[in-house]
Amino acid sequence: MDHIPIIKVGEFLLVSIQVDMHDRLAMRLQDDLTTQLIKTRAQGVLIDISSLDIVDSFIGRMIGNIASMMSILGAETVVVGMRPAVAITIVELGLSLSNVRTALNVDKGIGLLRVLVNSIGNEGSRHDNYQK
């Protein structure tokens, strides 16, 4: 597999990582996502990593980077389905990923994205702390 498919669902982009990420794949995903976001004018990005069971510092940072890029481009990012072992690894690596929003599964992730996107639309502010 040389690239990860990006699916447009409504006003969001859905990325499901089903294979082991290697560094080039991760870089490719960043390029594809930024391009697609501009092209589709999506409001939010949902990254499902429930099949990802190995994470190193590079992939961890990449997830944070993607969130920052999307935020610069005016879209929200939610990472869903992180496995316990992956979460522990990321914490132990010292990556806080404080700019990344998370949810338990795709369903809750979409709910969170809707809330985030709507609150931006209504208030015109991106600095909200809404977690639900």
Next chain:
Amino acid sequence: MTTNKQGTIEKIFVHQKEIIDEWLHEQFAALSARQDLISELDLRRQSTEFLALFTPACSTDNLTDITQSEWKPVLDFLGSVSRSRAIQGFSPSETATFVFSLKQPLFARLRQEVGADAVLLANELWNTTVLIDKLGLYTTEVYQKSREEIIKHQQAEMLELSTPVVKLWEGILAVPLIGTLDSVRTQVVMENLLQSIVDTGSSFAIVDITGVPTVDTMVAQHLLKTVSAAKLMGANCIISGIRPQIAESMVHLGLEFSDVVTKATLADALVYALRQMGFVINKPA
């Protein structure tokens, strides 16, 4: 070091009965306070058994190196005695007294046997002292080891006991932490909590630290690790049960749980979580 002048030690063990009686007398004098832990009968049995093993080992040429094979039965027996005493609750010195109190009766016999020959007596006394000291130290070593085993065993049990994850409501989990958080426990708590979050699909996790006696920088760091991991999974974390003294000491230490919701009690945390989930709590009039 001189080896045993063949025969002297053997000679004194002819008086085995007297030695045992004197020895028991010595032991009782030393252990007068511990009669509740061991009965006279047991003590006599142990002493007789020890002398029965000690005598043949003494009749070999080797009185200095107790690591040799002829001393193995003696060491094995001493080991079992020390272990059982460690479990019964004797102190290390009380355990070592078992062997050390044998000195007095042995010396008395030696004086009787070879008292006329001052040089020989000095030699024999020295040999016996060295031997008994080594055996005494060995009991202390075994005692120490068995204590450490007990401690390890209890630690493992504590770890199992102290990390339950309970479900308070559909979508709300709680982890009541009891005892100090070290890195091993943090790991266990984290794994349990994250797995339960996945299993139950909960979106709120309450970490209750009512049972944590002190919060220092170390504990705070471990708590934050747990919270960050739960957040990464997509669950909101609330820390509850912060006692007034802990709040004070945390401020003095300059610690803060930045961007983590903290509540004073578990009840407050539950209410907060329910409200966040959109529940309204009221009492029908």
